[in-house]
Amino acid sequence: MDNLIDLPDAEGFFGDYGGKFVPETLMFALQQLEDTYDRLKQDPDFLKTFDHDLSQFVGRPSPLYFAQRLTEHYAGPQIWLKREDLNHTGAHKINNTVGQILLAKAMGKKRIIAETGAGQHGVATATVAARLGLECHIYMGAADVQRQSLNVYRIKLLGATVHAVDSGTATLKDALNEALRDWVTNIDNTYYIIGSVTGPHPYPMIVRDFNSVVGRELREQSVKLFNKFPEAIIACVGGGSNAMGIFYPFIQEPEVKLYGIEAAGSGLETGRHAAPLNDGQPGILHGAKSYLMQDKDGQVIDTHSISAGLDYPGVGPEHSNLKDSGRAQYLAVNDEETLRAFHMVTRMEGIMPALETAHAFAALDYLVETFNPTDNIVINVSGRGDKDINTVATMDGISLD
Amino acid sequence: MASLLTRLKQRLDSLAAGSKKALVAYLVAGDPDLSTTLELMHGFVASGVDIIELGVPFTDPIAEGPIIQAAHDRALKTDTSLNQIFDLVEEFRKNDSDTPVILMGYINTFLANKKALESIHERGTDAVLIVDVPGESTLENIGINNSHIASISLISPTTDLKRIAKICQTSSGFIYYVTLRGVTGASNLDISEIEKNIAHIRENTTLPVMAGFGIKTPADANKLSKVADGVVIGSVLVDMIHQQSTQKDYKKIYTYLNEISAVITQ
Ligand SMILES: Cc1ncc(COP(=O)(O)O)c(C=O)c1O
Numbered sequence: 001m002d003n004l005i006d007l008p009d010a011e012g013f014f015g016d017y018g019g020k021f022v023p024e025t026l027m028f029a030l031q032q033l034e035d036t037y038d039r040l041k042q043d044p045d046f047l048k049t050f051d052h053d054l055s056q057f058v059g060r061p062s063p064l065y066f067a068q069r070l071t072e073h074y075a076g077p078q079i080w081l082k083r084e085d086l087n088h089t090g091a092h093k094i095n096n097t098v099g100q101i102l103l104a105k106a107m108g109k110k111r112i113i114a115e116t117g118a119g120q121h122g123v124a125t126a127t128v129a130a131r132l133g134l135e136c137h138i139y140m141g142a143a144d145v146q147r148q149s150l151n152v153y154r155i156k157l158l159g160a161t162v163h164a165v166d167s168g169t170a171t172l173k174d175a176l177n178e179a180l181r182d183w184v185t186n187i188d189n190t191y192y193i194i195g196s197v198t199g200p201h202p203y204p205m206i207v208r209d210f211n212s213v214v215g216r217e218l219r220e221q222s223v224k225l226f227n228k229f230p231e232a233i234i235a236c237v238g239g240g241s242n243a244m245g246i247f248y249p250f251i252q253e254p255e256v257k258l259y260g261i262e263a264a265g266s267g268l269e270t271g272r273h274a275a276p277l278n279d280g281q282p283g284i285l286h287g288a289k290s291y292l293m294q295d296k297d298g299q300v301i302d303t304h305s306i307s308a309g310l311d312y313p314g315v316g317p318e319h320s321n322l323k324d325s326g327r328a329q330y331l332a333v334n335d336e337e338t339l340r341a342f343h344m345v346t347r348m349e350g351i352m353p354a355l356e357t358a359h360a361f362a363a364l365d366y367l368v369e370t371f372n373p374t375d376n377i378v379i380n381v382s383g384r385g386d387k388d389i390n391t392v393a394t395m396d397g398i399s400l401d
Numbered sequence: 402m403a404s405l406l407t408r409l410k411q412r413l414d415s416l417a418a419g420s421k422k423a424l425v426a427y428l429v430a431g432d433p434d435l436s437t438t439l440e441l442m443h444g445f446v447a448s449g450v451d452i453i454e455l456g457v458p459f460t461d462p463i464a465e466g467p468i469i470q471a472a473h474d475r476a477l478k479t480d481t482s483l484n485q486i487f488d489l490v491e492e493f494r495k496n497d498s499d500t501p502v503i504l505m506g507y508i509n510t511f512l513a514n515k516k517a518l519e520s521i522h523e524r525g526t527d528a529v530l531i532v533d534v535p536g537e538s539t540l541e542n543i544g545i546n547n548s549h550i551a552s553i554s555l556i557s558p559t560t561d562l563k564r565i566a567k568i569c570q571t572s573s574g575f576i577y578y579v580t581l582r583g584v585t586g587a588s589n590l591d592i593s594e595i596e597k598n599i600a601h602i603r604e605n606t607t608l609p610v611m612a613g614f615g616i617k618t619p620a621d622a623n624k625l626s627k628v629a630d631g632v633v634i635g636s637v638l639v640d641m642i643h644q645q646s647t648q649k650d651y652k653k654i655y656t657y658l659n660e661i662s663a664v665i666t667q
Contacts, residue, residue: 020535021508021533021534021535022463022533022535023463023464023532023533023555023557024535024536024554024555024556024557024559024560024568024579025557025558025559025579025582025583026559027535027559027560027564028559028560028561028564029559167467167470167474168460168461168474173461174461177461177462177463180463181463181464181465181466181584184463184464184582184583184584185582185583185584185587186582187559187582188582283509283512283513284507284508284509284512284533285461285509286461286463287533292509294509294513296513297482297483297484297510297513297514298459298483298509298510298511298512298513298514299459299460299477299509299510300460300461300509
C-alpha cells in the first residue's frame with residue numbers, strides 16, 4: 001500500500017495534491033503558522049490544554065451510538081453513528097476551532113477571521129473567539145446568509161461581525177476569497193481559522209490533525225462495543241474535514257473501507273452539483289492543488305447543493321490523493337435523496353441530522369447491500385440539523401412565518 | 402525574429418540608459434470587450450506607458466480588491482478566454498513591436514492552457530506574472546515550458562530576507578515590489594518601509610524593481626519613482642475604464658497617464 005500516513009511532505013503535498021499557491025504576502029504568515037504548529041504539536045502543555053478543552057468545553061468524547069431502527073430497516077450491516085452532532089455548537093467544526101484558537105493565542109494574534117458556508121464553522125469560530133475575548137469577523141456568502149439565517153444570528157449573538165459576500169456566486173468559495181483578502185490586508189495582527197481541510201499548507205494538515213480526535217475515539221469505541229474496527233466508515237465531504245478527521249486514524253487499516261459522500265445537487269448528469277471528486281479535474285483553487293469543478297479554460301464553475309456546507313467547487317487535497325490511490329471511495333447523492341434521508345433518520349432515530357450529514361445517510365441506499373449482518377458500519381454524524389429547518393420547510397413547500 | 406525576452410530587456414535597458422523611470426499600466430483584458438482593450442493598449446502607449454500588464458480574468462482573483470475583481474467578472478461575462486488574449490496580443494503587435502506585454506493572472510487558467518503557452522512568445526507575449534505562484538518557483542517547476550518568456554515575481558513587505566534572496570535568483574525581467582499589505586487598490590502606502598525593502602532587494606539582484614499596488618495619485622507615483630525603477634498603476638485605470646464603458650471616451654485616462662509619466666521622470 002502507498003504510504004498515506006506520513007503526509008503531507010515538507011512542501012505540503014499529498015502525492016500530487018496540496019502545496020502553497022498563494023500571493024507572496026501570505027507566504028510569511030503560512031511559514032509562521034507551520035513553525036508554530038510544528039513546535040506546539042509536541043508540547044505536552046499544549047496537548048493537555050487541547051484535550052482539556054475538548055472534554056470540558058466541547059463535551060468529548062462523542063458517543064458511538066447504535067442505530068437500532070435504521071439497522072432493522074435496512075436489514076443489512078449493523079449501523080452505528082458517531083455523534084459529532086452532540087458536540088457543543090452542534091457539529092464537528094468545533095474540534096478544529098478549539099485547536100486553532102490555541103495556535104492564534106500562542107502567536108499573539110488578537111483578531112480572528114473565518115469563512116463559513118453552513119454557518120457551523122462561523123458559529124464554532126465565534127464561540128472560541130468569545131471565550132478568549134478576541135475580535136472576530138466571519139465571511140459568509142450572501143446566498144448562505146439567507147439560507148442559514150439561524151446560524152447568522154447565533155454568530156452575531158456571540159459578538160462576531162458577519163460580512164455578507166456578494167461577489168462571484170455569493171457562496172462558500174467567495175467567502176473564502178474574501179477571508180483571504182482580509183488576511184492579506186491585516187496579516188500582522190490577524191489569525192485566519194480555515195474551516196476545512198482546504199487552503200494552502202499547513203492548513204489541510206492542521207485541520208485534519210485537530211479533527212482526528214474523532215477517528216481516534218472511534219478506534220477505541222469500536223473495539224469496546226463490537227470487538228473490532230468497523231468494516232466501513234461513511235462521511236459527507238464538502239471541504240472534507242469531518243471525513244478526514246474520522247478517516248485518518250484508519251488510513252493504515254486496509255480492512256476498514258472509507259467512503260466519502262459528495263453533493264450531487266440536481267444530479268451529476270445535470271452539471272449542477274458540488275462533487276469535484278466525482279466529476280471534476282485537478283486544478284488549483286484557494287492555495288492548493290486538488291480536484292476542482294472547472295471549465296476547459298480553468299475557470300471555476302458555479303456549484304449547486306441543497307446544503308450550504310457542501311456547496312463548494314473544490315475539496316481538500318488529501319482526499320484527492322486518497323481517491324487516486326484508491327484508499328477511499330467517493331460517491332455522490334443528490335438533493336432529493338438527501339432530503340428523503342433527512343426525514344427518514346429524523347423519524348426513525350429521533351436524530352435530526354444536518355443536511356450535509358444527511359448526504360452520508362442517503363448513501364446507505366447504495367452501500368448496505370455490499371455488507372453482511374455481522375459487519376459494522378459507522379456514519380459520521382457531522383452535525384445536527386436545527387440550522388436547516390428553514391431550507392427543509394421551503395423544500396417541502398411549508399411556510400414557517 | 403529577435404528573441405522576445407529582449408523586448409522587455411531592451412525597454413528596461415533603454416529606460417535605464419536615459420535615467421528614466423518605467424510607467425507600467427495594468428488593465429483587464431476583455432473589460433469591457435477585447436477590441437476596446439486593444440484600442441486602450443495603443444492609447445496607453447501613446448500616453449507614455451512603457452510596459453503593459455494585461456490582467457487575465459479569473460473567477461476567484463484572491464489578490465484583487467473590489468475594483469479589479471469586478472473587472473474580472475465583467476470580462477468573464479463576455480467569455481474572455483486566455484486564448485483570445487493571446488490573439489489580442491498578436492493583434493497589438495501588428496502596430497507595436499516595441500512595448501513589452503506581460504500577462505498577469507492566476508495559475509489555474511495558465512495550467513488549463515499549458516500547451517498554448519509554449520509558443521506565446523511567437524505571438525507577442527513577453528512575460529507572465531502568476532499572482533498565486535510563490536516567487537521561488539520557476540515556470541518549469543509548475544509545468545509551463547517556455548524559456549523565451551520572462552517570469553515576473555512579486556516581493557511583498559512581509560517577504561523575509563531569505564526569501565528575497567531566493568526569489569531574486571529565480572526571477573527574470575524585473576521584480577515587482579508589492580507596496581502594501583493588502584489587495585490591489587488599497588491605500589496604505591508606507592514610503593520609508595518601501596524604501597528599506599527595495600534596498601534589500603537591490604542587494605540581491607541587478608534586475609529593475611517596479612513598485613505597485615495602491616498607487617493612485619501623481620504625488621504617490623512621484624514619491625515611489627524616487628525609490629523604485631518604475632511604478633505600476635492598476636485599479637485607478639481599471640476604474641476609469643469602467644466609468645467610460647458606454648461612452649468610451651478615454652481622453653481623461655490618457656491625460657492622467659501623461660501626467661503620471663511626467664512626474665515619474667522628474
Ligand atoms: C454539519 C456539517 N457537516 C459537514 C460539513 C462539510 O464540511 P467538511 O467536509 O469540511 O466536513 C459542514 C460544513 O459546514 C457542516 O456544517
